[in-house]
């Protein structure tokens with residue numbers, strides 16, 4: 370028997386309509402390249418999104434067409450986040466940090482029809498444009514060359530009336546490629562329904578908990594897993610939005626000047642911003658929460674933000690394939706009386722699955738997968754399913770390497786789950802170090818190294834070794850206070866926590882750790898630099914290595 374309720378499609382047009390009708394006066398603020406702030410309200414955004422829909426229609430965009438963006442976090446990019454999907458086309462944000470060769474392959478595979486380019490990236494875009502010249506380009510900002518089309522001019526010439534006609538919630542709304550840290554970049558095609566449900570989940574009090582009173586700053590780029598869904602979650606909540614543009618000189622200034630209450634980015638962003646935020650503590654008093662993900666957040670940094678700055682850290686785990694949010698680490702009511710060290714230990718875990726996400730810990734056997742216990746000890750592959758998890762990659766037949774026969778997505782992350790359901794990521798399956806047949810967690814070693822006050826950054830990789838298969842080597846960035854005894858000090862610190870065979874054979878001191886295109890430690894690049902040879906992993910990649918910034 371079917372229920373008697375409306376079959377109401379879950380589309381992004383509902384989010385836009387609700388946000389702009391109920392919260393018309395809410396502000397969108399963008400830091401411009403010249404350092405000034407551009408501001409307008411949701412009502413203005415609404416009118417511009419409708420004009421943009423007319424522009425896209427005039428340019429021949431049809432339902433299902435892929436429309437690329439090559440842009441930073443700005444109000445124009447936000448307008449495209451709504452106009453493209455709401456008229457039935459597919460938003461495809463390109464990762465501006467990938468090389469032109471990588472992007473050319475991605476653009477060809479996606480068959481993008483148009484690309485919108487940020488004025489901040491016009492020079493950098495030329496290398497790509499030369500390779501994909503079949504695609505029409507629209508530039509933000511004023512561009513004098515007559516072959517180029519200017520965004521603002523198109524908008525001002527367009528009509529402001531447009532009626533959304535998107536009814537099928539299973540239509541594609543966005544295409545994001547994985548960053549390709551382990552394996553070639555693969556396209557993930559989100560639907561209106563998946564993004565709508567992810568938005569509702571993100572806005573729950575115990576998830577990101579955004580409210581109408583918030584001022585939300587996504588530092589996470591809009592090309593990285595749809596900026597973690599924040600452009601949709603913020604507007605559905607009716608929050609003010611602050612967009613940092615291409616290169617904010619000071620995150621602390623931006624937070625202070627615009628009264629940000631919730632900000633989001635990868636751990637390296639928060640590690641770098643900490644000293645300045647600390648200096649400006651009095652000016653950032655409104656900042657109540659920082660959402661961190663993409664890499665493990667070191668416990669010492671969580672503690673510093675929470676105790677020194679009074680900012681709650683929401684440590685989340687997810688993947689492009691999961692829209693991206695999968696788990697979130699928050700203390701439960703029953704944890705409040707634990708000693709502080711125990712609290713930081715729990716918060717540094719990747720946390721519990723958010724409502725709507727199902728996880729299992731699995732070990733592969735000859736006849737399928739065996740579920741492992743949630744005892745905080747057993748290490749297995751994390752597998753997931755949810756209404757916002759991919760069931761295949763764009764233009765790639767599903768393979769058992771990524772999707773199980775019984776309907777689970779294989780994340781490729783090795784983890785433990787404790788009795789309370791807190792996930793702890795041990796490593797990417799492909800990054801787990803195997804020494805003498807035993808597994809060594811690079812993340813666990815890095816987390817302990819980062820507890821030392823003189824260590825700014827740490828990355829542990831497995832170097833091929835004739836006797837043991839692989840041996841760990843630690844690459845670290847120290848503060849100026851570190852002296853010549855630092856290797857011995859670090860070794861001592863690790864010996865107190867780990868078996869002897871886990872201790873890295875070498876500590877290598879560098880000025881900077883190479884980063885991937887989304888700001889995480891680039892272990893492939895480190896391995897290449899240390900061994901001077903292409904690893905099997907490297908050889909298996911279709912795309913060329915990410916360019917170093």
Ligand code: AMP
Nearest residue numbers: 548662663664665685686687688689794
């Ligand atoms: P991406 O698709 O670029 O967001 O990368 C997803 C991968 O980043 C995951 O499979 C994890 O390996 C890693 N990751 C994301 N969040 C975390 C976290 N909080 N702690 C550790 N690893 C993480």
